Amino acid sequence: MLGLMQNQPLLISALIDFAERHHGDAEIVSRRVEGDIHRYTYRDVARRSRQVARALDRAGVGFGERVATLAWNGYRHLELYFGVSGSGRVLHTINPRLHPEQIAWIANHAEDQVLCFDMSFLPIMQAIHAKCGTVKRWVALCDADKLPADTGIPNLVSYESWIGAEPADYTWPQFDENTASSMCYTSGTTGNPKAALYSHRSTILHAYAAALPDVMCLSARDAILPVVPMFHVNAWGIPYSAALTGAKLVFPGPALDGKSVYELMEAERVTYAAGVPTVWQMLLGHMKPNGLRFSTLKRTVIGGSACPPAMITAFKDDYGVEVLHAWGMTEMSPLGTLCTLKNKHLVLPESEQMKIRLKQGRAIFGVDMKIVDAEGKELPWDGKTSGDLLVKGPWIIREYFKGEGGDPLVDGWFPTGDVATIDADGYMQITDRSKDVIKSGGEWISSIDVENIAMAHPAVQMAACIGMKHPKWDERPIIVVVKKPGAELTRDELLAFYEGKIAKWQIPDDVVFVDAIPLGATGKMLKTKLRELLKDYRLPGV
Numbered sequence: 001m002l003g004l005m006q007n008q009p010l011l012i013s014a015l016i017d018f019a020e021r022h023h024g025d026a027e028i029v030s031r032r033v034e035g036d037i038h039r040y041t042y043r044d045v046a047r048r049s050r051q052v053a054r055a056l057d058r059a060g061v062g063f064g065e066r067v068a069t070l071a072w073n074g075y076r077h078l079e080l081y082f083g084v085s086g087s088g089r090v091l092h093t094i095n096p097r098l099h100p101e102q103i104a105w106i107a108n109h110a111e112d113q114v115l116c117f118d119m120s121f122l123p124i125m126q127a128i129h130a131k132c133g134t135v136k137r138w139v140a141l142c143d144a145d146k147l148p149a150d151t152g153i154p155n156l157v158s159y160e161s162w163i164g165a166e167p168a169d170y171t172w173p174q175f176d177e178n179t180a181s182s183m184c185y186t187s188g189t190t191g192n193p194k195a196a197l198y199s200h201r202s203t204i205l206h207a208y209a210a211a212l213p214d215v216m217c218l219s220a221r222d223a224i225l226p227v228v229p230m231f232h233v234n235a236w237g238i239p240y241s242a243a244l245t246g247a248k249l250v251f252p253g254p255a256l257d258g259k260s261v262y263e264l265m266e267a268e269r270v271t272y273a274a275g276v277p278t279v280w281q282m283l284l285g286h287m288k289p290n291g292l293r294f295s296t297l298k299r300t301v302i303g304g305s306a307c308p309p310a311m312i313t314a315f316k317d318d319y320g321v322e323v324l325h326a327w328g329m330t331e332m333s334p335l336g337t338l339c340t341l342k343n344k345h346l347v348l349p350e351s352e353q354m355k356i357r358l359k360q361g362r363a364i365f366g367v368d369m370k371i372v373d374a375e376g377k378e379l380p381w382d383g384k385t386s387g388d389l390l391v392k393g394p395w396i397i398r399e400y401f402k403g404e405g406g407d408p409l410v411d412g413w414f415p416t417g418d419v420a421t422i423d424a425d426g427y428m429q430i431t432d433r434s435k436d437v438i439k440s441g442g443e444w445i446s447s448i449d450v451e452n453i454a455m456a457h458p459a460v461q462m463a464a465c466i467g468m469k470h471p472k473w474d475e476r477p478i479i480v481v482v483k484k485p486g487a488e489l490t491r492d493e494l495l496a497f498y499e500g501k502i503a504k505w506q507i508p509d510d511v512v513f514v515d516a517i518p519l520g521a522t523g524k525m526l527k528t529k530l531r532e533l534l535k536d537y538r539l540p541g542v
Contacts (some may be wrong), residue, residue, distance in 0.1 A: 002256060006091050009066070009174065009175065009176060009177035009199045009200070009201075010177040010204040011086070011172070011174070011175070011177060011200045011204070012081075012085045012086050012181055012200050012203060012204065012240070013082065013085075013086035013087075013172035014204075014244055015082070015083040015204070015240055015243040015244055016042070016045060016046045018084065018243070018244070018490065019042040019045070019046065019174070019243040019244075019246060020042055020043050020045075020046035020047075020073075021070065022246060022472050023042050023220060023246030023431075024042055024043035024046075025041050025042075025043065026041060026042050026043060026220065026246050026247070026248055027039060027040075027055075027248045027249075027267050028040055028041060028045060028075050028078065028248075028249045028251070029248070029249070029250045029251065029361055030073075030074040030075045030250075030251040030253060031074075031121055031252055031255055031260070031264060031514065032074060032253055033072065033074075033118050033142075033254060033255035034251060035143075035255075035499060038075055039072075040075065042243065042246070045078055045079055045082065046077070046080045046082070047168040048083070048163065049079045049081075049083035049361075050083065050168045050169070050170035050172075051083070051163040051164075051166040051167070051168050051170075051383065052079055052080060052082075052083025052084065052087075052163055053086060053087035053170050053172070054163075054166035054167065054168075054170050055085075055162050055163045055166050055396055055410070056083070056084065056114070056330070056351075057087070057165070057332060059113075059114065059136070059137050060377040061113050061114060062087055062089075062113075063088040063089065063100065063452075064088065064089065064090060064176075064179070064180060065089055065090065065111075065113045066089070066090045066091075066092045066111060066112045066113060066183065066193060066515065067080070067084045067089050067090070067092065067112065067113065067114045067115075067116070068089060068090070068092040068093075068094050068107055068110065068112040068114065068115040068116065068135075069091065069093050069115075069116045069117070069230075069231065069416060070094050070095065070096045070115070070117040070118065070121045070124065070125075070231070070542055071093075071096075071116065071117060071118045071121075071141055071230065071231065072118050072120065072229070072230075072251075072252075072253045072254045073226060073227075073229060073230045073235065073251040073252055074114075074118075074141075074253055075229050075251065076141045076159055076270060076463055077141070077251075078230075078239055078249070078251075078315070078492055079163075080116060081182075081230070081234070081239050081240075085170050085181040085182055085200070085203075086151065087170075087172065087173065088173050089183065089442070090180045090182060090183055090197070091181065091183070092110050092112055092182070092183045092184075093182065093183075093184055093230060093231040093234065094106055094107065094185070094231060095185075095229075095231050095232065096117075096118075096120075096121050096124065096231065100119075100124050100127050100128050101128075101225065101527055102193070103128060103130040104132055104215055105192065105193075106131060106185050106193060106195075107128075107132045107134070108131070108132060108134060108156075108440045109134060109195070109401075109402070110116045110183065110185075110187065110193075110195065110401070112132070112134055112135050113133045113134060113136055113137070113138060113453070114135065114136065114137045114138040114181060115132065115135045115136065115137075115138055116140075116141055117138070117139070117140060117141060118140075118142075118254075118379075119139050119140055119141070119142050119146065120254055122140070122148075123152065123164070125138065125151075125153055126151060126152055128496070129152075129153045129154075134156060136157055137155050137156055137157070138153050138154075138156040139156075139158075139159050139162050140156060140157070140158050140159060141159045142158050142159060142160070142301070143158060143160045143423040144158040144160055144161045144189070146158065158229075161176065162186065162365055172529075175305040177200045177201040177204075178197060178199045178201055179200055180197050180198070180199055181198050181199055181200045181202075182198050182203070182234060183195045183196065183197045183198065183233075183401060184196055184198075184232075184233055184234065184330050185330075186329070186330035186331065186341055188286035189325055191257050192404070194400040194401070194404045194405055194507075195401035195402075195404070196330050196331050196333075196397050196400065196401070197281075197400075197401045198233050198234075198395070199366055199393070201477075202333055202425075203234075203240060203333070204240070204334075204395055205236070205366060205385065205394055205395055206240070206333045206335065206366075206395040207237055207240035207241045207243075207244050208235050208241075208244065208362075209335065209364045209365060209366050209395075210236070210237045210238070210240075210241045210243045210335055211244055211245050212364070212365075214338070214340045214362070215335065215338045215364055216238075216241065216272075216274075216301055216324070217299070217337070218238075218241050218242065218245045218247050218248060218272070219245050219246075219247065220245055220246035220273070221247075222247040222248065222271045222272045223247070223248040223249075223250055223268055223270045223271050223272070223296070223540040224242055224244070224247050224248065224249055224250065224270070224272045224273070224274070225250045225251075225252065225261075225264065225265060225268075225272070225273040225274070226238040226239070226249070226271040226273075226274050226275075226421060226499075227250070227256060227261060227273060227274060227275030227276075227279050228274050228275050228276065228303075231296055231329075233330050233333065233334040234333075234440070235274075236274060236301075236303065236326075236328070236334055236335065237333065237334075237335065238274060248268075250268045250270055252264055256279055256282070257282055257286070258282040258285055258286025258287070259282070261279070261282070261283050261287050262283060262286055262287060262292060265294065265296075265297055266294075266295055266296075269295065269296040270296060270297055271296050271297060271298050271299070272297075272298065272299050272300070272301075273297060273300045273301075274300065274301045274302075274303075275300070275302065275304075276302070276303065276304035276305060276523040276524070277302055277304070277305055277306075277307050277308065277311060277523070278462075278519065278523040279523065280300065280302060280311060280315075281461070281462070284311070284315075285413070285461075285484075287319075288318075293518075294319050294320070294321060294329075295318065297319075297321050298320075298321060298322065299321065299322045299324060300315065300321055300322075300323055300324065301323075301324040301325075301326050301338070301532070302323055302324070302325060302326065303325070303326035303327060303328065303439060303457055304523055304524060305453070305523070305525070306430060306448050306451075307323060307325050307358075307522050308451070308452050308455035308456070309358055309452055309456060310321050310452075310455050311455075312322070312325070312354070312357055312358065312455045313354075313509075322333065323357065323404060324338055324339060324340065324361075324496075325338070325339040325357060325358070325359065326338045326339070326360070326361065327360035327361065327428070327430060327535075329416060330416060331397040331408075331416075332367070332391065332393075332395065332396050332397070332414075333348070333395040333396070335361050335364055335367075336363065336364065336367045336368070336369065336391055336396075337360050337361040337362055337369075338361045338362070338364060339356070339357055339359055339360060339361030339362070339427070340361065340362070341353060341356060342425065354501075356427060358429070358452075358536075359423075359427045359428060359429040360420075360425060360427075360429055360430050361428065362425070362426045362428070363428070366393045366394055366395060367391060367392075367393040367396070368391065368392050368393060368412070369389060369390065369391045369422070369428060370389075370390050370394075370422075371385070371386065371387035371388065371389055371390070371421070372387050372388050372390060373387050373388075374388075376410065376411075378423070381422040381423060381424055381426070382421075382423065383423030383426065383427075383429075384421060385419055385421060385423070386420060386421045386431050387419065387420070388414045388415060388416075388418075388419060388434060389415075389418045389419065389420040389428070389430075390410060390413035390414060390415050390416065391413065391414050391416055392412055392413050392414060396414050396455055397414060401519070402405045410515070416436050417432050417433055417435065418430050418432070418433060418434065419431050419432045419433070419437055430448065431446040431448060431508060432447050432448055434519050435467070436527055438465070438466075438467035438475050438476075438477050439467075439474055439475055440467070440470070440473045440474060440475050440476055440477070440505065440506075441472075441473045441474065441505070445467075445477055445506050447465035447466065447467075447477065448465075449502060449506070450465035450477055450479060450502070450506065450508060451463045451464060451465045451479070452500060454479050454481060454494065454497075455502050456497075457488075457489070457494060457497050458484075459484055459487035459488065459489040460481055460482070460483065460487075460489070461482045461483060461484040461487075462481070462517050462525075463479055463480065463481050463482070463517075464479070464480045464517050464525045464527060464530055465477050465478070465479050465480075465508065466478060466480065466527055466530060466531055466534075468509075468534075468537065468539050469539075470539060470542060471542065476508075476509045476539055477492070477506070477508045477509065477511055477538075478508050478510045478511070478512060478539070479508040479510075479511050479512070480483045480511075480512045480513075480514055480530060480534070481513050481514070482514060482515065482516060482517055483493065483509055485503055489513075491510065491511040491513075494511050495507060495508065495511060509539050509540060510539060510540055512534065512537065514533075517530060518530055518533070
């Protein structure tokens with residue numbers, strides 16, 4: 001017997017329709033590429049998204065065809081989120097921080113028909129447009145008078161002239177909720193990037209889950225600043241969850257330095273922010289020497305890589321801001337876990353609560369996870385035993401676009417490439433990436449643990465732990481460090497800082513000071529590149 005409920009597909013167009021009808025006057029604030037502040041409302045987003053859909057109709061872009069973006073977080077990008085997917089096309093967000101040749105390869109592999117870009121990236125477009133064989137229309141996200149007369153790019157039009165003449169009386173089509181809605185390529189794989197292809201159903205379910213109280217806890221009372229880029233796993237789904245709840249959105253554009261982010265937070269009374277640790281390092285680095293405080297910020301979700309304990313402490317103790325530690329992947333849409341305390345934890349001493357907050361958190365409803373050994377045997381949830389982390393759920397990848405890499409699943413579970421522990425309460429903690437874990441004398445050393453201790457030293461700005469070949473122990477850890485500006489720190493001082501904080505055999509054998517640690521396009525440390533830079537390094541005494 002089937003239930004007797006109305007059968008309405010879960011479609012992204014329903015989100016913007018809902019926001020227009022029930023939260024139409026809620027603000028969307030954007031710092032534009034031009035540097036000025038733009039303001040309007042969800043009502044305006046809905047109207048202009050329908051104009052985007054009409055423009056795609058007029059351009060002959062077919063159902064299911066891909067529309068690419070190279071754009072910062074801003075209102076025009078948001079309109080494309082809804083106008084492209086809502087009309088049955090597939091939104092393809094491309095990371096502009098990738099090498100131009102890789103961008104061209106991705107656009108061709110996705111068979112993008114239209115490519116919309118912020119003017120910041122005009123030089124990239126000029127360099128690659130002739131190599132992008134499937135792109136028929138190039139759209140610069142700017143006013144008509146901001147488009148240079150001769151860019152050398154054929155079929156280029158300004159966004160405002162492209163959608164401006166279109167009527168807004170568009171009726172969103174109805175179709176199967178499993179239809180593809182957006183796609184994002186991940187560089188966290190071997191070989192060429194592979195694309196995760198999200199559906200309308202998976203996106204809506206993820207938006208619901210992300211807004212839950214024990215996850216991001218989003219509401220119409222929030223003003224959200226997504227510093228995490230809209231080209232990186234759809235800004236962790238925040239644009240969709242914000243439309244679902246009616247939250248105010250504040251977009252930072254290209255200005256992600258500490259001063260710019262702080263000033264925007266204060267001016268727009270931001271209550272909630274999301275980003276990777278490197279961005280918050282810049283923010284805290286601006287605030288402390290200038291004696292600044294937050295007026296309204298209450299919570300920040302930090303993901304992308306492990307948040308150093310010192311950062312959690314600084315936000316909480318110095319500024320009264322709760323840090324929500326999150327974990328996920330492009331292949332997971334991306335949220336898998338988020339760290340919030342349970343009722344029984346509220347009576348624990350602060351030091352015990354901190355031990356929990358340092359973990360990546362509990363699984364969100366819709367995500368199941370387990371840890372296994374090398375033979376695939378499931379391991380106990382005791383908070384000590386570590387193993388390969390596997391996940392499954394309705395917003396987790398089944399296979400990559402065009403079948404790249406074959407079947408990634410293991411008995412229906414997706415292998416994340418992370419090594420983790422899970423405790424009896426279900427709190428998961430990443431101990432390493434499987435490719436970064438260090439094996440010394442037959443014992444595993446967590447590079448994350450070694451890095452977190454270094455990051456707690458007041459003179460350390462950034463730290464990366466990598467394993468180096470050793471004739472006796474197979475591998476030994478070293479810590480690569482960027483010092484804070486003006487700070488003094490010696491090798492022996494930092495190694496002494498480890499005493500009593502970690503087992504003696506896990507203390508790094510050496511400290512290498514560098515001016516900068518290479519970062520990837522999403523702000524993660526590139527340990528593969530770091531190893532290349534240190535290929536001539538030799539451990540002391542070896």
